[in-house]
Amino acid sequence: MQGASTGIVYGGLKYQARCIADVKADANSISFLAGTLSLKDENEVHLIRLSASGTELVCDGLFYHPTEIWDLSSCPFDHEIFSTVSSTGQKYEANIWHIPEQDGQSNASQLEQLLSLEAHTRKIKCVLWWPSGKHDKLISMDEENLLLWNIDCSNKTAKVQSQESVGIRHYLSGGAWDPHDQNSVCAISDSVVQCWDLRTMKKANSIEHAHVLDVDYNPKRQNIIVTVENESGICVWDLRMPKVPIKELPGHAHWTWTVKHNPEYEDLILSAGTDSTVKLWFTSISQTSEPTLEGLESPTSRKIEPLLNLYNDYEDSVYGIAWSSREPTLFASLSYDGRVVVESIKSYLPKKR
Structure with missing residues (x-):
């Protein structure tokens, strides 16, 4: 299914880009951060706000970033x-x-560096904030290691x-x-999804599945995660039954x-890919009973769920998507050519019974 595009476009990024994040802690507006990926030029971080009328995306802040950005996350409590x-x-x-106070000028500003996570010896992949509020812990991952940090942004200290x-x-x-358990984290690699207990720093569970590129927890249902594979597929898993996906x-x-x-x-699940599209899916997880091994064994028992909408107003691969936590009927997407689009999904919400 494909609906008519009603997206609001922001074209302010002048370099290629992969990373966009919802500013969860912004209590006054719907806003996103996007970062550029240019090896030769000085990179930028854009603070993008949806106007009060909901018809325009405006730049609320433009900041220099010294190097090309491969991962970007907004602090959930500041x-x-x-x-x-x-x-x-x-x-x-x-x-x-730290984002400095804005002086109303259109020129790019310098960011204040609060902390540097310098304990890594391998290629760093991502930084994870505890998603549900204020927390003094931070997770960083490199190719071979998972690190749990104690952080204090006000005193600019970070210790492993x-x-x-x-x-x-x-x-x-x-x-x-x-988001349901501050002691649990999923880590993905080329051939496995590993669930780690941060109290012991030991693996608690694993899913053997090839070529996983991304993972996300269901914020409303415990034990439910979704993964994507580089060669196309999307799988929904119950971590209590890790051998076979439930969707x-x-x-x-x-x-x-x-x-x-x-x-x-x-x-509702949102996905994006290198086919220059974004897709909105309805998984009906809440309408299923608790999974049983017998129900999961047979591939014919897992029906393909409907595609609610396909968004294809892009000319390049889409590497970044972010739901608005302040207004969950909106999401932002970022294509590699620096095009940001905000879309509404109100017309696709499940009907109340």
């Missing part, structure tokens, strides 16, 4: 703080930044509390922090790159 993972071309680094290697058989590429979706025509559960409507 709208002026965010993290980046970036590369100079030779090495990767992870930093926590514990770390663990994932082993020589796997190379980490990303992960997600369980399978066809994904994208090329690589399915990223996936996100809606923060409010538990049955």
Whole structure:
């Protein structure tokens, strides 16, 4: 199914880009952060706000960033703080930044560096904030290690509390922090999804599944995660039954790159891929009974769920998507050419019974 495009476009990014994040802690407006990916030019972070009328995307802040941005996350308890993972071309680094007060000028401003996560010796992949509010812990992952930090942004201190290697058989590429359990995190690699207990820094569970590129927890239902594979597929899993997915979706025509559960409507999933599209899915997880091994064994028992809408107003791969936590009927997408589009899904919400 494909609906008419009603998206609001922001074209202010002048370089290629992969990373966009919802500013969860912004209590006054719907806003997003987007970061550019240019090896030769000085990169930028754009603070993008949806106007009060809901008809325009405006730049609320433009900031210099010294290196190309590969990962970006907004602090969930302070709208002026965010993290980046970036590369100079030779090495990767992870930093926590503070947005300065705006003086009303249109020129780019300098960011204040609060913290640098300097304990990594391998290529850093991502920084994870505890998603549900204020927390003094932070997670960073490189190709081979998971690190848990104690952070104090006000005093600009960060200390490694514990770390663990994932082993020589796997190379980490990303992960997600369980919004239902601050002691649980999922880490993805080329051939497995690993669930870690942060209290012991030991693996609590794993899903053997090839070529996983992204993972996200269902914020409304415990034990439910969604993963995407680079060769197209989307799988919904119950971590209590890790051998077989409880739902399978066809994904994208090329690589399915990223996936996100809606923060409010538990049955809605958004995905994006290198086929230059974004897709909205209805999974009907809430309408299923608790899974049983017998029900999961048979592939014919898993029906392909409907595609609610396909958004294809892009000329390049879409690597970044972000739901608005303040208004869960809106999402922002970012294509590699720097095009940001905000769309509404109100017409696709499940009917109330």
